[in-house]
Amino acid sequence: xxxxxxxxxxxxxxxxxxxxxxxxxxxxxxxxxxxxxxxxxxxxxxxxxxxxxxxxxxxxxxxxxxxxxxxxxxxxxxxxxxxxxxxxxxxxxxxxxxxxxxxxxxxxxxxxxxxxxxxxxxxxxxxxxxxxxxxxxxxxxxxxxxxxxxxxxxxxxxxxxxxxxxxxxxxxx
Amino acid sequence: xxxxxxxxxxxxxxxxxxxxxxxxxxxxxxxxxxxxxxxxxxxxxxxxxxxxxxxxxxxxxxxxxxxxxxxxxxxxxxxxxxxxxxxxxxxxxxxxxxxxxxxxxxxxxxxxxxxxxxxxxxxxxxxxxxxxxxxxxxxxxxxxxxxxxxxxxxxxxxxxxxxxxxxxxxxxxxxxxxxxxxxxxxxxxxxxxxxxxxxxxxxxxxxxxxxxxxxxxxxxxxxxxxxxxxxxxxxxxxxxxxxxxxxxxxxxxx
Numbered sequence: 359x360x361x362x363x364x365x366x367x368x369x370x371x372x373x374x375x376x377x378x379x380x381x382x383x384x385x386x387x388x389x390x391x392x393x394x395x396x397x398x399x400x401x402x403x404x405x406x407x408x409x410x411x412x413x414x415x416x417x418x419x420x421x422x423x424x425x426x427x428x429x430x431x432x433x434x435x436x437x438x439x440x441x442x443x444x445x446x447x448x449x450x451x452x453x454x455x456x457x458x459x460x461x462x463x464x465x466x467x468x469x470x471x472x473x474x475x476x477x478x479x480x481x482x483x484x485x486x487x488x489x490x491x492x493x494x495x496x497x498x499x500x501x502x503x504x505x506x507x508x509x510x511x512x513x514x515x516x517x518x519x520x521x522x523x524x525x526x527x528x529x530x531x
Numbered sequence: 532x533x534x535x536x537x538x539x540x541x542x543x544x545x546x547x548x549x550x551x552x553x554x555x556x557x558x559x560x561x562x563x564x565x566x567x568x569x570x571x572x573x574x575x576x577x578x579x580x581x582x583x584x585x586x587x588x589x590x591x592x593x594x595x596x597x598x599x600x601x602x603x604x605x606x607x608x609x610x611x612x613x614x615x616x617x618x619x620x621x622x623x624x625x626x627x628x629x630x631x632x633x634x635x636x637x638x639x640x641x642x643x644x645x646x647x648x649x650x651x652x653x654x655x656x657x658x659x660x661x662x663x664x665x666x667x668x669x670x671x672x673x674x675x676x677x678x679x680x681x682x683x684x685x686x687x688x689x690x691x692x693x694x695x696x697x698x699x700x701x702x703x704x705x706x707x708x709x710x711x712x713x714x715x716x717x718x719x720x721x722x723x724x725x726x727x728x729x730x731x732x733x734x735x736x737x738x739x740x741x742x743x744x745x746x747x748x749x750x751x752x753x754x755x756x757x758x759x760x761x762x763x764x765x766x767x768x769x770x771x772x773x774x775x776x777x778x779x780x781x782x783x784x785x
Contacts, residue, residue: 423579423584507572
């Protein structure tokens with residue numbers, strides 16, 4: 359889980375190359391929600407170095423069919439190479455990604471651009487009735503869901519009944 | 532794992548992968564044609580998830596087989612007789628109501644299946660299931676809500692989904708078929724028992740049909756053949772379109 363400040367990163371006392379890799383990855387933006395870095399999104403699962411300083415980076419996809427996954431892997435590889443790090447990037451699927459892994463900074467960045475961050479605990483919300491969602495523009499709680507599926511696999515489309523503005527909601531997952 | 536068990540698991544993963552791939556392709560045919568924009572996006576989102584499941588399952592099938600076939604090779608270089616998907620998912624889209632009924636019958640099965648596969652003794656299959664179950668739970672809510680809306684809607688929408696239910700019901704028996712190979716996987720704790728799953732599926736389906744004011748068709752003659760590669764005529768046309776590019780330009784890359 360993210361640290362006390364709500365951020366992902368190297369373990370305290372990690373090797374300098376591991377720290378450098380986390381820094382490089384923090385500069386890789388999600389291609390579909392470019393305000394979020396892949397570290398904010400919680401999809402960087404592990405960074406480790408072997409005795410020779412060669413790095414292994416494990417990424418996990420958000421959704422099984424997310425078309426951005428290949429681009430993300432490519433961009434992570436590019437960012438690591440630019441930082442002159444010798445790294446191998448692999449994709450792991452277990453344990454499955456959850457929106458609970460989006461860091462607090464990530465949530466704040468989503469809210470800033472008018473995307474409602476996911477409610478906490480994907481597990482509960484998947485089966486629970488829809489929660490009250492406040493409009494990111496005017497703050498009204500009088501909103502409705504237009505579609506369970508939005509512009510990307512991870513978002514749903516809602517609209518505000520007060521200011522009439524449509525807006526994206528990051529789905530609980 | 533013994534060779535027999537490995538072969539059985541290859542067949543199982545192939546069947547699940549093919550089923551996801553064919554349904555994903557069917558849904559993608561709605562792209563740009565759905566009755567409303569939101570639904571266009573929804574159906575293609577579900578299609579993406581299904582193609583994602585197919586990629587994981589076919590990749591794993593290829594590894595189990597050990598003959599160097601990857602996901603693309605399995606998806607694009609096999610003909611109708613080598614496909615192992617359920618006959619249900621290759622049935623054409625017809626109208627929107629028909630698509631929703633097909634989707635709901637499949638989604639209800641997927642949820643029951645992946646929930647159980649999360650506890651599989653095969654680590655890879657359990658990992659794929661844990662990923663997929665979150666997505667199919669979302670799908671079944673969507674198709675179930677639409678089924679209620681259409682079934683309990685106007686006379687026309689009710690008649691259309693009732694007709695689709697009657698047409699598609701005979702394809703549901705195949706989802707719970709069990710052969711010797713699968714029996715061995717059940718005994719090894721790798722896959723769930725289809726008989727037990729059928730009871731859970733039936734309860735789930737009946738609850739939604741009830742809300743949708745639809746009668747559950749009687750279990751009569753059931754269509755079979757998908758797991759032996761005996762398909763309806765529809766699959767060939769689907770594969771012809773899906774496989775066109777890799778067949779016309781083998782090993783094309785971009």
